[in-house]
Amino acid sequence: MCRWLAYTGSPILLADVLYTPVHSLIDQSMHAKLGAETTNGDGFGVGWYGTGPAPGIFRSTEPAWNDQNLRELSGHVRSPQFIAHVRAAIGSSVQQTNCHPFRNGRWLWAHNGYIAGFDAIKRDLVLAVGESLFGEIKGQTDSEVLFYLALTFGLDDDPPDAVARAIGYVEACGRNRGVSFPFQGTIATSNGDSLWAFRYSTEGNSRSLYFTRDVRSLRELYPDREVLHEVSDDTRLVVSEPIGNLPGAWSEVPESSYGVVGRDGDQLMPFTTRVPHKVP
Amino acid sequence: MCRWLAYTGSPILLADVLYTPVHSLIDQSMHAKLGAETTNGDGFGVGWYGTGPAPGIFRSTEPAWNDQNLRELSGHVRSPQFIAHVRAAIGSSVQQTNCHPFRNGRWLWAHNGYIAGFDAIKRDLVLAVGESLFGEIKGQTDSEVLFYLALTFGLDDDPPDAVARAIGYVEACGRNRGVSFPFQGTIATSNGDSLWAFRYSTEGNSRSLYFTRDVRSLRELYPDREVLHEVSDDTRLVVSEPIGNLPGAWSEVPESSYGVVGRDGDQLMPFTTRVPHKVP
């Protein structure tokens, strides 16, 4: 079980999102309310777009709640788009290469959930990863393998379709091995321009996921909140669980759906997986 | 807030005490029931008597629940007396030199609790530490300073008296600075021969502390429990909170008292602090 947060909008100091809110992600590292576990102390990571062609990532195996370097970095880096994650390991090692977000080129990827029976189907899954991508898998996690499947299945060209096929492939391989509900979770992925967030599980009972209502509506609701006048109209947060408690500010992402936030506006769409042609 | 455990008796594999029990100390690192906090994820330590004149110590800043090296060590080291501790930092850094147990010569020391207003009186306290001991303070914690006060006040000669004077000194310094309840906590200390455990707080409302009833009584209660026939008659566990749920096995250490377990048998005695002659 993990918790993640994705921000897109006006450039903002990371700390204003990661530390300041009453039930911030850092607070959720020790006191998650809606997760399978309250403690997410097995490392953390943040990936942000800013200077340079690729996003920066800062990941550590320490619990986020006491990490001084995360606090320093967050207090000095501004970014218009970033993804942060606190981890509760299930089985795999506590090491930086297992910490989210994962990065490949311009892409960042974070996941809350699991591939059921991963040990049994890991070999099938990594064999489907493109040969040129295979060597770039650095860690042990199901989440990273899923990322590389999505990259293999066209994340660059059509992100929702690539994710649909990656999870569809996981489901097919899992069912071949007798796993009833192979996939569970929520996913955040970004290329620096747009941000996609997915909520899906084979059993139709997925991990929680929320997003902030559009800023213009929030300004009408709360005309006196200064922060709402400071951020741009297209600013959005997508989170495993709300980091604040402003009534009316948070909407739940519906079961089996995905959202995209980017330059061309926002969309919330139903999500179904696709069985790829070739299954081992 | 922290949790600790002290064992004395027949040589036993550390893992049999640290990992096997249903509510083991490792479990308490994530799911403490009786503490001020449920999570004790800011490092851990174990000190054990065995080979060599001084006890060994193994301390790490990782949460205990996922530490592979602790698991390995515990599965391969046997000891007749050891103290283990899982830490929840309050203010001081997460670093090995702040992890309990602390060691000096033959002595080990672990503490659950705090010195109230420590920042304000730290200077007064360290000035009272013997000059030859001053340079051996390695970390930042109130617990370690208390250990060096106890060493200064005669831990080698009369442990209960030295601890009474150390805490008494803390109380005197604290009150000088307007702190109403300067000390809170439980302490485990050992020299490899005997083990002392203290439960005390200035306000008379101390952190929890339990010990196992004597093994002979337990054998009568549970004649079929094999483990009770394997351990020697003088085997004892003292713990922040019970690691098992055998009815009748655990007794609470009364408020304001201390116990000693050693070669000459066991004792449970009332504990009061002593105002030392010289207060700054």
Place this chain on the structure above:
Amino acid sequence: MCRWLAYTGSPILLADVLYTPVHSLIDQSMHAKLGAETTNGDGFGVGWYGTGPAPGIFRSTEPAWNDQNLRELSGHVRSPQFIAHVRAAIGSSVQQTNCHPFRNGRWLWAHNGYIAGFDAIKRDLVLAVGESLFGEIKGQTDSEVLFYLALTFGLDDDPPDAVARAIGYVEACGRNRGVSFPFQGTIATSNGDSLWAFRYSTEGNSRSLYFTRDVRSLRELYPDREVLHEVSDDTRLVVSEPIGNLPGAWSEVPESSYGVVGRDGDQLMPFTTRVPHKVP
């Protein structure tokens, strides 16, 4: 580049081998003389046989020279057979799962050297690992993949043959991809009963490897050395580079050969790789 050490013989305190000698392995972590690099500061590990069916392992990403826990453990654990390793990473991450020795069941495995062009042939190599073993590969290194190839090719039954086939397979895959000299290095592996040490490289110019002459000869040479009377006749050290400077005590393992030390005595044999039947 790395340095390793393997001990077999009378049970001995790890520190007596790892710390006490003038040019100990811990010293070699900062000041290696015969290696490709003088610094081996990217983690370390020690695996030892003792209590329990499987060996214990203690591995860390810290440089060995300053690791307090390694010092403590080494001062309190005795073992009749152990392998220690200090690491200089080439490309892969500094994380525990990349630290040697690797362990599987009763087996320990350490390697100094590399598989040339590993990124390009990694996929070919892991595909040849037995399906049931595939999920047990935890890290990213060439050395660990080689271990799992050896396990796949029969390490349990005939260690020299399994290693010959594993390296032969690496050579075949490498040459398929245009790599002239695919393998370089020395290997230590043990099952707790016997210890095998290999020195081999495709180009015939391998990393250094030494072993101690038999104890009886050493006693004749140095009748006054107490330590030589304390250890059993079958005690041996195999090392990347000598840890002491006693003239006549160290012999070089010849190029392209391997040695075995065990209950049935010692042997030093030529080593050639075998091309396995099935190459991708």
Place this chain on the structure above:
Amino acid sequence: MCRWLAYTGSPILLADVLYTPVHSLIDQSMHAKLGAETTNGDGFGVGWYGTGPAPGIFRSTEPAWNDQNLRELSGHVRSPQFIAHVRAAIGSSVQQTNCHPFRNGRWLWAHNGYIAGFDAIKRDLVLAVGESLFGEIKGQTDSEVLFYLALTFGLDDDPPDAVARAIGYVEACGRNRGVSFPFQGTIATSNGDSLWAFRYSTEGNSRSLYFTRDVRSLRELYPDREVLHEVSDDTRLVVSEPIGNLPGAWSEVPESSYGVVGRDGDQLMPFTTRVPHKVP
């Protein structure tokens, strides 16, 4: 033994100074040429001025040469003034609170060298630290205690005088205890506006220290070097040892002197210590 680097001038990507140069500070973490040791692998730190009133600091116990987070941060943070340090511990623990630069308010402080006999005089020294500052000492090092002495003796008002008194106090305390040459080293300190660099040792044989010649002269020498046209006229580097090998670009800071670089231009001045009035 350590190595440090201080930059002031046009805002620049940290990586352009820390990683790009041929003999960069990161390279010096493993291959220092002019230091007492070639390896500086016991942690590192960088403090930079940028967003916010106080400088940011990023410190870690890992060797700098393989730290992924330092590489990421350096590739994404720009700053007009920063101090970086790679550490070779002598005696004290490898922990973040012992890593340079140290920070207090707007001040950063880094040191290469030592206080001789520090264990013996540490108590004398910390007693001279202002009471309100005492609780802010976080680590164990001589370097940090010196920083707090300088703060106590007026670093805010007159940095060269405060440093002269701090070292003078160290020398007086050391001599009281029979230490002939109490202080050795170079110091970098900054308040975000100006940067001071000191080279001094009681014995008059100090650690190496270099600075870059003024940019205008360098442009005349090397009219084709693009980087020299990109940086402002007042850009300077001060370093333990040169990070490049451009002939004529580096000048040695003379023995027993200090330099200041800031808004009001540069100065290079002789440095002598001052015996403070009150010595214990």
